Amino acid sequence: MLPHVIVHNEMSLDARMDRLEVDMGRFYALAGKWREDCTLVGSETLLAGMPELGDRGSAGALERRDTTGHQGGGASPDAPLLAAVDSRGRLPGLGQLRDQPYWRDVIALCSGATSADHLDRLGAAGVSSIVVGTERVDLRGALQALAEQYDVAVVRVDAGGSLVGALLRQGLVHEVSVVIEPRLVGGETHRWLVRAPDATPEDVVAMTLREMERFDDGAVWLRYDVV
Ligand SMILES: NC(=O)c1ccc[n+]([C@@H]2O[C@H](COP(=O)([O-])OP(=O)(O)OC[C@H]3O[C@@H](n4cnc5c(N)ncnc54)[C@H](OP(=O)(O)O)[C@@H]3O)[C@@H](O)[C@H]2O)c1
Structure with missing residues (x-):
């Protein structure tokens, strides 16, 4: 059975992820509401926050990017897994995240296009890989494998518009949660909540509102179920 998948993001009122x-x-x-078994992240998102993961030479532990208020010191056994989509092998330093306190372990999601060298490097760093799909990662197959091999029942997606768009268009998302900041940023970059340049009217995703909350700073949290 496929896991329950939640997309949780923050965006501007015009659905942008710039200048937040x-x-x-x-x-x-x-x-934290979902207590996910696995955090699913894309290569670009990881590199945006931690460019050192793209460095083939780096082997030491990362300086922790403390954005969550966790105290560190090693993950508890019930911390989620981190699964990183990376068919192009852009994250040779992924193993460094095994030292982080947020995840109990790290898994690379790769495809037939991922080089054997990259998979070997990950293996040497103790990172397990799931290889599904020919060119890109077969996202459905990857979720299935996470469920079957790692007992993953709940996945929270921490990704930008391209991975979110791909998951939504393949019908793999059950909930969309967004914090909307009270700002309009405009611009021409492609950093939208959902990127799907070739989407057709059939790809429109209908949702029903499940929960909402208003904050003192004017931000709003909206939680939707995908119909
Ligand atoms: N505001 C927020 O809440 C929030 C949250 C997370 C991220 N972000 C921002 O979002 C930006 C990155 O967004 P992004 O979407 O460009 O990068 P991303 O989240 O890293 O997604 C790209 C990854 O998804 C994979 N992917 C995309 N389409 C696919 C498909 N059809 N099939 C299989 N795999 C597919 C790519 O695969 P390949 O390996 O094949 O390239 C790549 O690994 C960053 O700037 C980050 O800071 C914002």
């Missing part, structure tokens, strides 16, 4: 001022404490407090 994310209240990380609030963002992760809301994210």
